[in-house]
Amino acid sequence: MDNVDAATNLAKNNELQLLIFRINDKNDLAFYAINVFKTREVVESKNHFLTQSPSAHPLLEGIILLRGLQIPILNLPSWLDSTLSKEDIQKSNILIYDFNGVIIGLRIMAAFRVIKKNWSEMHAPDSYRLKEDGVVMNDTRLEDGSLCLILD
Numbered sequence: 001m002d003n004v005d006a007a008t009n010l011a012k013n014n015e016l017q018l019l020i021f022r023i024n025d026k027n028d029l030a031f032y033a034i035n036v037f038k039t040r041e042v043v044e045s046k047n048h049f050l051t052q053s054p055s056a057h058p059l060l061e062g063i064i065l066l067r068g069l070q071i072p073i074l075n076l077p078s079w080l081d082s083t084l085s086k087e088d089i090q091k092s093n094i095l096i097y098d099f100n101g102v103i104i105g106l107r108i109m110a111a112f113r114v115i116k117k118n119w120s121e122m123h124a125p126d127s128y129r130l131k132e133d134g135v136v137m138n139d140t141r142l143e144d145g146s147l148c149l150i151l152d
Helices: 001-011 088-093
Strands: 015-022 032-034 037-045 059-068 070-072 093-099 102-108 108-117 135-141 147-151
Touching: 015 037, 015 147, 059 102, 093 108
Parallel strands: 032 147, 070 102
Antiparallel strands: 015 032, 015 108, 037 093, 059 070, 093 102, 135 147
């Protein structure tokens, strides 16, 4: 019930909460964000055995077992045209996400914090698109002026 109250209060104030993360360790790349209410948790990838699926899509790294659930892991850096070394993959995390009722894992490098933003602080990505299907929903600026791309 507390989550419902929190979501209602954010909506009343025209606000949302975003989980801020990076897809690799390169500091010159943008931060990314995703709606925190769709996020279940972030887990260390080194603590979970990845079962690979033969003949799977190249972005599907495999499946992990997390508290009895089989969760497909998608390589988000690769989808966003970035690569991780084997060492980076060992240090990476998995963002467990509820995508329209389907639980998936997204490989990320690190989650940083949750921020609250007003919708008036969001900007439509008129000047860029990461993919033709509109991967980026909006962008915003963090307190230090860093660009943050909001995925949906």
